[in-house]
Each structure stands twice: as structure tokens, then as C-alpha cells.
Amino acid sequence: MRDIHEVLDRRAVTPLFQPLVEISTGRVLGYEALSRGPAGSPWERPDDLFAAARVAGRESELDWICRARAYEGALAAGYDPELTLFVNMEPAAAGTPCPPDLLPLIECARHRLRVVTEVTERALAGDPSGLLLAVAASRAADWGVALDDVGADPMSLALMPFVHPDVVKLDMGMLRAPGDPHTARVVAAVAAYAEASGAIVLAEGIETEEHLAIARTMGATVGQGWHFGRPAALPDGPSAGATLPFIPPPTADDRTPYTIVGARRPLTRATKAQLMPISRHLEALAFDEGEPSVLLACFQDARHFTPATARRFGRLAGNSPLVAALGTGLTEEPAPGVRGACLDDEDALRGEWNVIVVGPHRAAALVARDLGDTGAESERRFDFALTHDRALVIEAARSLLGRLAPLRSLDAAFEELVDVLGVHAGEGARG
Known part of the structure; x- marks a missing residue:
């Protein structure tokens, strides 16, 4: 392909899927969707793909494409509705309208898939309120929320209780430096949040038995990494070994x-x-x-x-x-x-x-x-x-x-997101 614009115009993004496994039993709870650009092109790696889209002013559009292609792949494979599908979202795209050609996939996913929207801690410092807006929209669709790469930036820990994630994903760096004081502080904060809320702790980057043992000591009950499987196409008719639970969302309060x-x-x-x-x-x-x-x-x-x-x-x-x-x-x-x-x-x-x-x-x-x-x-x-x-x-x-x-305006953006997702009062497929 000639340039990033052609990649985006053709929606030339391929989803791969990596299993999420219950550490104690080895049962598959779901998959995380990971996006790739055209094979052999300068945009095959996701970081290069998003960097080019950002320069072109089309990062939010790419984010919608990646999510839609992930939903499409799961639906085509006959994804078990009890399996959880983890899909990344850039909060910068939260208030951007979905391209019309992708709306049917988004709507179908809302009715047929059990999704966890992953948001990264790098978004917290950039636009905390915008991030909370994206989280609210996901919950309005009765989907779950995961906070990704926790530990890469210590600032994210302070906002974790406001995001109130169903799943906290420990950055893979935690497993590589278990004796570091920073790791100890992160693990303690995550453990306190998980104990108080009932959230799941997931360890990323598990590649060896040693990593698995360290993940257990950090309170992780779900694992992800090459030890369990590399990113690949979904098998036909993937079924759930168990259902990953969501926690009750925080109650809205208009008091002071x-x-x-x-x-x-x-x-x-x-x-x-x-x-x-x-x-x-x-x-x-x-x-x-x-x-x-x-x-x-x-x-x-x-x-x-x-x-x-x-x-x-x-x-x-x-x-x-x-x-x-x-x-x-x-x-x-x-x-x-x-x-x-x-x-x-x-x-x-x-x-x-x-x-x-x-x-x-x-x-x-x-x-x-x-x-x-x-x-x-x-x-x-x-x-x-x-x-x-x-x-x-x-x-x-x-x-x-x-x-x-x-x-941008909180109320206007939230209403726009809800409209895009097709969510109405009393509807939803969470759980």
C-alpha cells in the first residue's frame, strides 16, 4: 500500500487474539484483541501504525477500525457469549463519531459479545475527565472496563479508584523487577483496590514458569503471555472455560x-x-x-x-x-x-x-x-x-x-457515545 491513508481507507487492519487464562485452573476466560497493519508494510507494528495515523490526523478513526475489526473477527469465529473479549480503546477517540460503515459491526457486537474495554494509564494524565467519560460509556453498554499497563506510570494509581476497573492489568515490567521498591508499591496499591472492590488482577507478559510464580505472589488470578499462547487467529467456535466476573459500578451521586x-x-x-x-x-x-x-x-x-x-x-x-x-x-x-x-x-x-x-x-x-x-x-x-x-x-x-x-463537553460527548453504541435506558448485555 502506498501510504497510511490507503491503509485506513481500505480498513486494512488485521486482529490477532491472545488468550487470557485463569491461573489456578488453566481455563480460558477470554481473549485480548491485538491489531496489526498490512503484513510486510511499514505499518505492520501497532505502534508504527498508530504513530502514522496520529501524524495524518486520523488516530481516532484508526481506533474505531481496530475495534470494529476485532468484533468482526470474534463474531466470524462464533465467539462464545460467555467468553470475554478485551479490546483496547484510545480515550482520545471516545468523543469521535464512529465511521458510518463500521456502525453495523459496533451494534452487532453490543448485542452479541461480552466486551471489556481496555484503557491505558497514559490517558489518565492527558485527559482524566475524558477517560472517565469513555469508561461511563462502556458501562452504559453493560460492558466491563480494564486499566492496562498499571505500574508503567505511578500517576495512574491515584486515579484507579475513580476509573473503578473490573480488571487491573499489571504491566509486564512488574514481573521482570519483582524486588524493585516501585514494584512493591504498585502491587500493594493494586492489592488494596482489588480487595476492596472485588476486581480481578491480571498479570501481563507471563512467558516462563518463573514469571507465573511471581504473578501469583502479586495477587494475579488471571494471566496473559506467551506461556499461555502467542497472538494468533481465533480458533473456530472458541468456548469459555469460565466467565470472568464484573464488579458493580460505582453509584452515581449528585450530592456535594x-x-x-x-x-x-x-x-x-x-x-x-x-x-x-x-x-x-x-x-x-x-x-x-x-x-x-x-x-x-x-x-x-x-x-x-x-x-x-x-x-x-x-x-x-x-x-x-x-x-x-x-x-x-x-x-x-x-x-x-x-x-x-x-x-x-x-x-x-x-x-x-x-x-x-x-x-x-x-x-x-x-x-x-x-x-x-x-x-x-x-x-x-x-x-x-x-x-x-x-x-x-x-x-x-x-x-x-x-x-x-x-x-470537550462532558454531557454532549457522553450522549454522542451512547447514541453511537445504540445504548438506551434499561438496555444492555453486561454479564
């Missing part, structure tokens, strides 16, 4: 952090001057380079996001997967690298001062409600609560994430 935490923790009254040291302490936790953390803060009004605060948050953003500031009058990027959200005057958050930190191994939230004093700024009083309960902190943080628009 103060109402969430205040309903379950005792409230205390204090002045702004008395609360400032607590607020600064939580910010300092987020600045720990050894544990990159999410920092979400509500400032009530843009005047409280002072130039000094903007500089401080900008520095924090350089070491965090997500730093966000919400308040009336704030812009979409009130400081370099900081995600902003402008609150309406009638928004309940307008009366709250919240500072929430979520890291791989720590979580803390200060939630406070303004009592409406009109005196000196430092003497303004708030009812507040402080919690380090991880589950409660994450619940409070999740209530803010939906207010952070991704790189």
Missing part, C-alpha cells in the same frame, strides 16, 4: 462533598484562619513526589484562588495526575496544568470549601460549609469535617469529577 462526609462524620465549627493550616497540610500531602496524588479543591469564588494559590497549584500539577480547582468565576485552566470548573451562582458547591487528596496509599478530605459571616475574612466561620476514611474520601471526590469538563 460536604453533604456526603457530613452525614457520616461529626461536624465542628471553626474560623477560616483555624482551617487554613489543615488545608495547607492536605495540599502538602499531594506534593509528595513519592506518591503522586489527585488534588481537588473548591474555592467558592475565584477571588479565593489568589495568585499565590495559583502558583502553588501549578507546581502541584507538575507532580500529579489531576489537580482541579472549582469556583464561581474560575476558568477552564486557572493555572498551568490545573483543571478548572466555573460554578453557577446557584450551585450548592458555591457555599463549600473542600480540599480532597487521593493517592495510591493515602486519602484525606477537608469539607466545610460557609456560615455566611460578613466580618473579617480570616474570622469567617465554617462547619467542617475531616476524614481519612479512604472509601468516604473517594466517594466525596467522585462527586466533583463529573463537574470537570473533559477536553
Whole structure:
């Protein structure tokens, strides 16, 4: 083929499939679809294929092609509906309409296949809200979600509870460096999440018996790699040895952090001057380079996001997967690298001062409600609560994430994705 445009125009992508195996029994639970460009061409390798499509401005289209071709291959092979099909998705493509010629395959897959959408941690830092949008769309189709390559970038661990994946895929580098302190931190964070949520831990890159033994010590119950099978065409009529379970998705909550935490923790009254040291302490936790953390803060009004605060948050953003500031009058990027959200005057958050930190191994939230004093700024009083309960902190943080628009309108993009997938209220084929 002459160029990448011809490859894409002809949809010249071939899917290969690698088995996912239950380590304790050897039963096949599903397959991951892996895409290849035309054999013998400069675009045969997936990284070269996507790099060329990115330069051509057609990366999102390629992503749709790869997914559609994977669904087509599984359907043609008579894929057992109890088998799970893992398919990668670039979150950058989440809000891009599906090419019309591929829509029939996407619709057929929704009704006939049990799919897990894999998202990679490299997308977390680039557009966390966009990633959560893609995750929400997959769950709207009653499909599962996997977080891929966990451990390659420590920043992903802080956002893992917000993605709330059904499957956590340990990067193959973990198996090659089991004694590394970074590996130990990643494994501990993943194990804590899996224990709390019921998620499956899957180890990638298992090539030897030694790798398999290490994977077991890391809590993996599902394995993938050459030890179990290399990427290849699907056998005819692949059947499931067992069904990989999905976990319940997080419950949507339109309450504010103060109402969430205040309903379950005792409230205390204090002045702004008395609360400032607590607020600064939580910010300092987020600045720990050894544990990159999410920092979400509500400032009530843009005047409280002072130039000094903007500089401080900008520095924090350089070491965090997500730093966000919400308040009336704030812009979409009130400081370099900081995600902003402008609150309406009638928004309940307008009366709250919240500072929430979520890291791989720590979580803390200060939630406070303004009592409406009109005196000196430092003497303004708030009812507040402080919690380090991880589950409660994450619940409070999740209530803010939906207010952070991704790189395009959250509501518009989600509705578009739902329409593309053909999902309607009460429909779905999950499980």
C-alpha cells in the first residue's frame, strides 16, 4: 500500500487474539484483541501504525477500525457469549463519531459479545475527565472496563479508584523487577483496590514458569503471555472455560462533598484562619513526589484562588495526575496544568470549601460549609469535617469529577457515545 491513508481507507487492519487464562485452573476466560497493519508494510507494528495515523490526523478513526475489526473477527469465529473479549480503546477517540460503515459491526457486537474495554494509564494524565467519560460509556453498554499497563506510570494509581476497573492489568515490567521498591508499591496499591472492590488482577507478559510464580505472589488470578499462547487467529467456535466476573459500578451521586462526609462524620465549627493550616497540610500531602496524588479543591469564588494559590497549584500539577480547582468565576485552566470548573451562582458547591487528596496509599478530605459571616475574612466561620476514611474520601471526590469538563463537553460527548453504541435506558448485555 502506498501510504497510511490507503491503509485506513481500505480498513486494512488485521486482529490477532491472545488468550487470557485463569491461573489456578488453566481455563480460558477470554481473549485480548491485538491489531496489526498490512503484513510486510511499514505499518505492520501497532505502534508504527498508530504513530502514522496520529501524524495524518486520523488516530481516532484508526481506533474505531481496530475495534470494529476485532468484533468482526470474534463474531466470524462464533465467539462464545460467555467468553470475554478485551479490546483496547484510545480515550482520545471516545468523543469521535464512529465511521458510518463500521456502525453495523459496533451494534452487532453490543448485542452479541461480552466486551471489556481496555484503557491505558497514559490517558489518565492527558485527559482524566475524558477517560472517565469513555469508561461511563462502556458501562452504559453493560460492558466491563480494564486499566492496562498499571505500574508503567505511578500517576495512574491515584486515579484507579475513580476509573473503578473490573480488571487491573499489571504491566509486564512488574514481573521482570519483582524486588524493585516501585514494584512493591504498585502491587500493594493494586492489592488494596482489588480487595476492596472485588476486581480481578491480571498479570501481563507471563512467558516462563518463573514469571507465573511471581504473578501469583502479586495477587494475579488471571494471566496473559506467551506461556499461555502467542497472538494468533481465533480458533473456530472458541468456548469459555469460565466467565470472568464484573464488579458493580460505582453509584452515581449528585450530592456535594460536604453533604456526603457530613452525614457520616461529626461536624465542628471553626474560623477560616483555624482551617487554613489543615488545608495547607492536605495540599502538602499531594506534593509528595513519592506518591503522586489527585488534588481537588473548591474555592467558592475565584477571588479565593489568589495568585499565590495559583502558583502553588501549578507546581502541584507538575507532580500529579489531576489537580482541579472549582469556583464561581474560575476558568477552564486557572493555572498551568490545573483543571478548572466555573460554578453557577446557584450551585450548592458555591457555599463549600473542600480540599480532597487521593493517592495510591493515602486519602484525606477537608469539607466545610460557609456560615455566611460578613466580618473579617480570616474570622469567617465554617462547619467542617475531616476524614481519612479512604472509601468516604473517594466517594466525596467522585462527586466533583463529573463537574470537570473533559477536553470537550462532558454531557454532549457522553450522549454522542451512547447514541453511537445504540445504548438506551434499561438496555444492555453486561454479564
